[in-house]
Amino acid sequence: MPLQLLYGIEAAINGLMTGVMYSLVALGFVLIFKASGVFNYAQGVMALFAALTLVGLQNGQVPFAHLINTVFGTHLDRFGWHLPALLAILLAIGVMILFAILVERYLLKYLVGQDPIILFMATIGLAYFMEGFGDLMWGSDIKVIDMSMPLLGLPDGLPQGGSLWIEEHTQFLGDERFYGFFIDKLDIVGAGIAAILVISLMVFSRYTKTGTALRAVADDNQAALSVGISLRTIWVIVWAIAGFVALVAGVMWGAKSGVQFSLSLITLKALPVLMLGGFTSIPGAIIGGMIIGMGEKVFEFIVSSSWFGDAMGFTLNATENWFAYVLALLFLVFRPQGLFGEKIIERV
Amino acid sequence: MLDTGETQETLLEVNNIEVIYNHVILVLKGVSLSVAKGGITALLGGNGAGKTTTLKAISNLLRAERGEVTKGTITYKGKAIDALDPATLVKAGVIQVMEGRHCFEHLTVEENLMTGAYTRRDGKAAVKASLELVYEYFPRLRERRKSQAGYTSGGEQQMVAIGRALMSNPEMVLLDEPSMGLAPQLVEEIFGIVKNLNEQEGVSFLIAEQNTNVALRFAHSGYVLESGRVVMEGPAAELAENPDIKEFYLGMSDEGRKSFRDVRSYRRRKRWLS
Numbered sequence: 001m002p003l004q005l006l007y008g009i010e011a012a013i014n015g016l017m018t019g020v021m022y023s024l025v026a027l028g029f030v031l032i033f034k035a036s037g038v039f040n041y042a043q044g045v046m047a048l049f050a051a052l053t054l055v056g057l058q059n060g061q062v063p064f065a066h067l068i069n070t071v072f073g074t075h076l077d078r079f080g081w082h083l084p085a086l087l088a089i090l091l092a093i094g095v096m097i098l099f100a101i102l103v104e105r106y107l108l109k110y111l112v113g114q115d116p117i118i119l120f121m122a123t124i125g126l127a128y129f130m131e132g133f134g135d136l137m138w139g140s141d142i143k144v145i146d147m148s149m150p151l152l153g154l155p156d157g158l159p160q161g162g163s164l165w166i167e168e169h170t171q172f173l174g175d176e177r178f179y180g181f182f183i184d185k186l187d188i189v190g191a192g193i194a195a196i197l198v199i200s201l202m203v204f205s206r207y208t209k210t211g212t213a214l215r216a217v218a219d220d221n222q223a224a225l226s227v228g229i230s231l232r233t234i235w236v237i238v239w240a241i242a243g244f245v246a247l248v249a250g251v252m253w254g255a256k257s258g259v260q261f262s263l264s265l266i267t268l269k270a271l272p273v274l275m276l277g278g279f280t281s282i283p284g285a286i287i288g289g290m291i292i293g294m295g296e297k298v299f300e301f302i303v304s305s306s307w308f309g310d311a312m313g314f315t316l317n318a319t320e321n322w323f324a325y326v327l328a329l330l331f332l333v334f335r336p337q338g339l340f341g342e343k344i345i346e347r348v
Numbered sequence: 349m350l351d352t353g354e355t356q357e358t359l360l361e362v363n364n365i366e367v368i369y370n371h372v373i374l375v376l377k378g379v380s381l382s383v384a385k386g387g388i389t390a391l392l393g394g395n396g397a398g399k400t401t402t403l404k405a406i407s408n409l410l411r412a413e414r415g416e417v418t419k420g421t422i423t424y425k426g427k428a429i430d431a432l433d434p435a436t437l438v439k440a441g442v443i444q445v446m447e448g449r450h451c452f453e454h455l456t457v458e459e460n461l462m463t464g465a466y467t468r469r470d471g472k473a474a475v476k477a478s479l480e481l482v483y484e485y486f487p488r489l490r491e492r493r494k495s496q497a498g499y500t501s502g503g504e505q506q507m508v509a510i511g512r513a514l515m516s517n518p519e520m521v522l523l524d525e526p527s528m529g530l531a532p533q534l535v536e537e538i539f540g541i542v543k544n545l546n547e548q549e550g551v552s553f554l555i556a557e558q559n560t561n562v563a564l565r566f567a568h569s570g571y572v573l574e575s576g577r578v579v580m581e582g583p584a585a586e587l588a589e590n591p592d593i594k595e596f597y598l599g600m601s602d603e604g605r606k607s608f609r610d611v612r613s614y615r616r617r618k619r620w621l622s
Contacts, residue, residue: 213466227466
């Protein structure tokens with residue numbers, strides 16, 4: 001195969017993997033949107049906050065150390081422990097559940113029955129509050145996430161770097177100038193985790209009583225209320241699940257690029273994914289992410305290549321910044337409910 | 349149809365309630381009614397009379413619509429239920445079937461029914477038995493159990509809505525406008541099933557209904573609401589014979605049929621709102 005084509009394929013596969021990482025964020029949006037019609041702008045910040053909490057707990061950071069030190073003139077910094085990753089994950093899940101309860105009790109409860117736009121504004125407020133709160137609580141330095149879990153057979157943490165195995169086994173596709181596909185092991189793990197997450201969520205929502213209640217609330221919350229489904233409980237459950245999904249996304253992105261505040265910007269990458277996949281579809285979030293991820297990498301590869309330049313007389317760079325949005329725009333025009341959005345049932 | 353069911357015991361008592369929406373709009377201006385155990389009670393009246401609001405005040409779905417009961421009391425089996433949330437009330441045996449059916453469109457018929465059992469804690473076998481019972485009363489739902497509720501007909505959706513409420517094992521069902529948008533034949537069928545449920549399962553019903561004719565034929569007693577007040581009450585048979593009801597709600601009068609427009613406001617002001 002020609003070298004250019006092989007590089008193209010490699011870009012496509014890598015894009016696919018990155019796309020799945022976008023999907024992890026989009027998934028949280030879909031969950032909350034389905035259950036409460038709230039577009040939760042804070043989902044990206046939740047991922048950041050979850051990852052910060054995880055790392056902070058693991059490293060025994062004293063929460064609000066900076067604030068306490070300033071006020072009381074102390075010199076607190078660390079508790080001096082280092083928790084195993086698995087324990088830290090469990091604790092972080094606990095924090096996200098607590099977060100869900102607090103959000104319901106102090107925010108959503110008062111906004112029941114308001115217009116979606118008001119709830120949307122509330123989540124924007126929540127996003128900025130949490131960003132500041134996370135900063136105050138855990139500090140703003142870039143943190144390295146340590147996911148070594150001997151119990152799960154990962155003594156060195158999540159695998160990093162390109163997969164040699166794939167490189168070796170794909171080398172035969174090209175000539176001697178081709179070294180095989182370079183695919184990040186972390187991305188493969190991310191894709192696997194996303195797949196597990198999606199399958200378990202779908203099983204949960206289809207076959208459990210709580211899952212059916214979630215779908216019922218998504219369809220008609222008034223009717224759900226009338227049959228005795230407590231909306232408040234459902235909202236806590238949904239936000240807790242979204243918090244868990246955010247934790248997964250935070251860990252994966254944190255492992256990829258360090259836990260830092262720019263992590264909250266992945267919200268902006270999840271938006272076009274949602275427009276493409278549909279706001280109400282869990283598989284849509286995954287497929288949408290893959291299309292966006294692959295599309296932007298392949299598009300970039302093509303328009304920045306020299307043969308495109310030769311043929312067209314110009315090349316484009318940094319298309320990743322806008323490609324996803326343009327694609328999403330096209331979808332909005334031709335298929336507003338997204339690829340997998342729920343069909344609007346209308347009987348005539 | 350009056351001999352069965354209704355007992356002397358009062359199940360639900362609404363005492364002089366006032367309901368205000370959004371802190372300003374006064375909808376109910378002192379409604380009192382009582383529902384006998386084992387009976388079918390009809391709540392009659394035209395559009396905007398306050399029938400739905402009365403039911404929602406009882407089931408406490410009002411709060412989600414920014415309405416609240418500002419005066420009066422509501423008791424069920426002698427206990428005040430004003431402050432209970434809908435879920436607790438469903439557990440206590442009072443459930444509302446909302447106007448306009450409100451099925452979960454994307455769920456199958458059977459999943460819809462199963463949501464009604466959400467609050468139950470008496471085991472899978474008991475829930476399964478209730479499901480069988482619902483299918484016995486509504487054989488059509490068994491045929492369509494796997495279809496998405498959104499694609500079933502209006503009559504079937506009404507059946508789903510009633511069946512769903514039955515799945516909670518209720519003692520008292522608040523049924524809001526079951527005849528809405530249904531063909532007369534279907535209305536008869538639905539009311540027939542309600543009657544059977546009342547007689548055979550002992551479920552008490554409070555039915556808000558504009559179709560006075562049908563409602564009075566199937567109910568034991570009735571109340572007539574007009575602009576937020578009860579203007580008439582009594583056994584269904586008596587109401588059906590009442591000349592005002594006949595004229596205003598059934599469209600009959602001694603002088604033969606005449607235009608509504610000529611008499612309505614005049615008579616009403618004279619007799620009921622002096």
